[in-house]
Amino acid sequence: MVVFTCARCDAVLTGPVERVALPVRAHQAYGHELLPALMEPGTYAVEPEPFGPPWRPWGEVGAEEAAARGVFAPVPGLSFGAPGAVVVAPGDTRGTVLIPDRCDGYCLGLDGRDGPNLACAQCASPVATRIDDCTFWQTVWFVPDAVRRVPDDTAEGCSADADADADADADADAYSDLAPDSAADWAALAREFQGAPPVEACGAWDARWEAAVGSALAHLLVASAGAPVALPDGILTDTFGRALDALLPSGGARRRVGVAGPGLPSSALRDVDIALVPRHPRTGEVWQPSDTAAAVVPLEADVWLHVAFPREQLPVPATGGLPDGVYRDDPLPLRPMRLFAPDRRVFLRTLARLPAVREPWLRAVYDRVRDEPFTRPF
Template sequence: MAFPVQAHQQVGNGLLLGVLMEPGTYAVDPEPFGPPWLRWDEVSAVEAEAHGVYAPVFALSCGPRGAVVVAPGDVRGTVLIPGPADGNCCGLDGQDGPNLACERCRRPVATRVDDCSLWQAVWLNPDAVHRIDDASPHLVVSWETLRAERPGIPPVEPNGWWNPLWEAGAAVALARLLAVSAGARVTVPDGLVADTFRRTLDALLPAGPAARTLALAGPGLPAVTVDIGLVPQHPQSGEDWAPSGSVDVVPLPWDVWAYLAFHHDRRPVPGAGAMPDDARRDDPLPLLPREPFRPDWYLFLSALARLPEVRQPWLREIYDRVSSRPYSPPF
């Protein structure tokens, strides 16, 4: 599968996230994973850019690239290593490196993470394991099949909090949106797209007339003429939908994009008379959030730090502003 945007997400202390990967699937982390770590003041700008980082971060991972992440229930033949098996609060956080060993040879092979505030996963060390291809074909489903069989994930959970996948996907997309905006105001269409992006873009970009337009683009939608297209990323291949024309592409995870594109929330509006009892067919009623949407500030900064455009003074100012006050509105 494509590497999940929410893989390194951290939510509030005590909140339990689910399993990161679907059973029987895996993804490969293109970034270094795990210890050893270097603080920002221990690396030069040249070394940081060699890691693909262009703005200050707390620490850089110098672990191996290519860690393979799977669901904990898909792992066989491993045992916990007592020393690094300590956690942070409610489980294992993986900060001390591999905590799973091969049960036969006792060589460290993976890191299990299941602490609260983190997605549950097992990260296989690429220096200790390798993939064995089988003869079965690897079929990538078409965009049309995705639309029919994978309608998307609602943004609001039953408890009224925003879905963490939405907070993660919007945060990474927001970093790219700012980069392609070139510092100009962006016009955002009304509806759920506005609920997700308008408040944050208006808070971060300078006031003034809108200079760039934004709209959803992708399979099953009519062609639009805009400057920036919010397009889906294929959940298997990681491919971004390619619209026709000269459009700056900003990808979203398929499950977020599909809901934005094809779900039409019928909200109550004032009417001329009373509604008959048998006319209320929305049962249960659409879920409403407890508070305005807030993208994940940690993933936003992480994504923005890895865009070369952040070296531009106007975008670096936004990065520094959010870094200094990460919990302030609109985050």
Template sequence: MFACAGCGAELSVPVARVALPAHAFRSGGERYLPPVLPPGAYAVDPEPHGPPLRRWAEVGAEAAAARGVYAPVPHLSFGAPGRILLAPGDTRGTVLVPERCDGCCGAAGGLGPNLACARCGREVGTRIDDCYRWQAVWLEPDAVRELPVAGPERPPGDGWDVPGLPPVEPLGWWSDHWSAAVGTALAHLLAASAGGPLVLPDGLVTVVFGRVPAAVLPSPLAAGAPARTVALVGPGLDPGQEPGSRPGSGAGPGPAPDLALVPRHPWTGEAWRPSGGAVPVPLDAEVWAYLAAPEAASTTRPPEGVERDDPLPLRPHRPFQPDRWLLLDRLARLPAVREPWLRAVYDRLAADVPGFLP
């Protein structure tokens, strides 16, 4: 659990660490959103996000690069790296700082820490629960300390076996989780493409990943442009694995793709390491698991005379849109964006996002 670094008061229930979800920084979608993490979990952001913020023109490219940002962004965070993310319901012993609660329907977190230790008054973190924002508490790393306690046990296994997250919400619109996860992964996919055309597998992978590369990269049919193949690789889907090397695995030796969409470990956030020399492109594990399911890849109707008694998958009324803000934010943090071809792609994508360019 976490405690106040000043007086030692307990500030959370016992929690277990999980990977930082891609949608932790997404806004939009439904008006009132749930907590970004499930109960009993915490995550750590290794990069600085949140206030204090400074405009790009005030910072300059050299100072921004020293903070891990290599292309222009609207604002640069000068907050401390290592902030700790919790679900608001898992916090204890804190009080709100009213003059820092700046949101429309709740707290937006734009004025700095708005949570204080109830015992000593030390500012310890920021609560976010405004409309169109995922509910979250961010504890400041220098204001709290960890207390090792007996807490929630991890489920059995190595953590890779996670259920797939459907891409469509029950009311029929694309999942915010998917928009954030695909947007973040697209930044890595574009960087790994080296500016050449990509050949994506048929089915849902092309539906959600295909539009952006098709708009900014050469066509696979372009003469003289060597295409790079993309495939899902991970537990049970690694061409270099021996068949049956994992429970339920049907994978075996076979041709390896050039680029591999791989899952991030649900607990550690580490990307699966593909065999065969493929370049890994990390993707949230729940989204990867759904894409890797056989039914996600099927684009054909059942054979004649075969009927199904389960409902058809939901079909949104508009094409899938990855989160462009998260795509650009992640791309700006990849050193490869300094290469002229990728910087040109970045500028083209940023020009289509209102308010993004500084």
């Protein structure tokens, strides 16, 4: 566990946190309602791309410079803030105060449009941007140059001189990629993490599913190579089916999609051309099957777990039965009140960062979705 401290005065700015992968929904904008915190308590993640203002429009940046930054299709604008912003849940912050003249928002809270709006309470240095307006996941993004990462047990009473070498070592790897996860962690995935039910109590599709499917859909289009695909019956058809029907041709041989990953039998990959596999929630590593030619499509672990190990409660026991006219009094599985639509912005953001989007057929798909935001399936 680590804490983040002010780079200027060494004041502690967070509680103890451990690093996890940045969720694909980090930059999701969802409706006009208040969303919960993006990060679980006691965790942090790092955004490798530049974050926050200043922004420059695509026409000013140009395709060549954008491609050098890993963006291969036109986007409204690109951030020229510092890369490596650290995101935590608002409840994990300590010792910060709002900067009154930077508290603009769109509707019900702060949207970070003016840059850092939180200052260190001890030295008044701007250190972070809090976002809690409607449509956004609640977050606090620390400016990478304004904070240091130090071990939790040395945070109290540390001084800049005494910990200069430790801070330099910590800063050197604070924003580097994590090492690949071990096989033991994959084996424990289903025990340590829970699947996210696709439907909320009100009958709406869960925002996490809309973001996860939007991101996976971009990878799935690349894996399809422009050919139609065949999905297994059930939740995958409900969530991916309409989008794939709208974005891919209908004729010709279909590439078969299946689910693979830790805890599933190797036979799950039999006769599968494209495998939906989990992205580890701690490291961001994508699970890789062995001895198969199937293309791999990453799916957020909380969504993948529900797809791979569904836990819907049947109204009657699977075996044995109940007396005639008697049913379980458990609540029936929730059913959505509308057809599923993947998150369009997450889809476009993901696809724009895949080099394959430069292929003419896939660029045509990207342009159509970007230019016609309210057409099927979005």
